Amino acid sequence: MEFQVPSLNLLIVLPVLIVTGWGMLLMLAEFFIPEEKKSWAPWLTMLGLVLALIQTIGLWGYNGGTFTPKGGAPMVVVDNFATFLNIIFLLTGILTVLISIHYLRRTGLDRPEYYMLLLFSVSGMMLMGMANDLILVFLALELLSIPLYILSGFAWPRPDSEESAMKYFLLGAFSSSIFVFGIALTYGSTGTTSLPLVLERISDAGMLGLVATAMLIVGFAFKVAAAPFHMWTPDVYEGAPTTVTAFMSVGAKVGGFAAMLRVFVAALPQLGEAWVPAVAGVATLTLIVGNVVAIVQPNIKRMLAYSSIAHAGYIMIAVAASVNSPDGVSAALFYMLAYLFTNLGAFAVVIALEHKQGEGVMLDDYKGLGKRRPWLALAMAYFMLSLTGVPPTGGFSGKFYVFRAAIEADLLWLAIVGVITSVISGYYYLRVVYLMYMYDGEGEVVANRALVWTVGLTALATLVLGLLPGPWFDMARDAALQTVQMVAGG
């Protein structure tokens, strides 16, 4: 058989190449720049991410693919769906760098490797949204996860950081193996791993296709921390350095949902009758477990871990609605955009209060913040309201679109579960607000300029998404339509 060179268009994957290349550039730079001048790493990282972001925004509206084998479908797809998600990932990266700079210095974790691993992880996330082949989805998943395993153990030699890395690695490896098994069964039942071809052949796959789908759900549910595959989340989020927790809680989750939406909506809509109830069930369980268990957490990092589980549940509602409602995918995209700003903002405040590694992260440390730092407390209160879903916040708009999509898709009961659990979530989110304003307390707050900027920017973005969600939702709709068109086009 003659070897065929696959068609290449490296320009459209340039953002990923920039991010990966920048990671390698940092490795090279480390050889030549002396130890004393360590402060270059975050700014260089930022430069790379901003360049990639500019390039990504330029690709808005582009619809095409590359790495196309002869007679096959492209391995990598660049459409608005991928571009929208890439913008989310790059913003996550930029904001994470902003909140990391000072935190790493004062906790003694300032090693350039941190930023390299961050960049590699971001490139994996970007590929998650662009992958059009199950093998590539798996590669992207590993590229996303392996740097995160190392990053969660980055506070070495603190034992709970190592514990968190170990737990994450073992459970992650286990879930990856289930995911690969799902891919293998998909290949076994359809004879291909390319998503458009899977779409054509999956309806004849029978039982094997259903088992494969179930395994893929397990793999994704683990990555996005949905119950009952959430057990690792609280421990890992608590033990990892707080900046890494912030990055994981947004990046890894959105990455998981990116590939999940692409695989389930673009390749497996015909099995919708089978997987929609499963995803809806997982969403229900996730919402209940996440919101109820968060109530009893005394540690804010653990509380936000359970809160992130709960938010995975809300996005799961949108995933379940995405087959029968045209707005399911766009609701998920919008929700993730709002969640990115709200959650990173909340974590930025947590980092401001964590004056020493692992100290200042209990809920009691928030007592009296309203008097000590009125602006910071106001921002935190606003983020908490947004996470609860009170207007006018981005969180409210996100929940509104998600529930509307669920009702359109005849999943009224799921929307009701979502509303009820939102009310439950008010208890623990608003308790932070209550502690900040109704008590007096002492405690150090370390708010440097980059951190204040991050808090301000994320609060502003949350406000904009809350007051004027329309244009952004239209953007999300543009991003989602492409995926649906791909389904129609086969």
Place this chain on the structure above:
Amino acid sequence: MDNQLLITYLPIAVLLGIALFLAVLLPVLSLSLGPKRPTFRKLSPYESGMTPIGEAQRRLPVKFYRIAVLFILFDVDIILLVPWAVSFRRLGLYGLAAMLVFMFIFILGDAWVWKKGVLEWD
């Protein structure tokens, strides 16, 4: 067609059944019929060996583990290089370019490992 396929697997099912049956039966028989005389000697971990000293979990030098991890990297590298070298002619320039990119990334990692002093034994 499907049934025939399943019937060919019947002997395996029978074998599994017998194995399961015996695996349950034999320990039960041995437990219920066998004589038991628990003496101090018989209860020690090695009845006819040395008395164990210390714990089974000991701290091991991490150096060996590090070398093992590096070995995996080089091993994977070789696994990719050999098939490429075999079909070098057919893959042509594209294969060469792809392999050069791969080797660049790999060597970069090696250099980093070297710089970090992982290759030093002490």
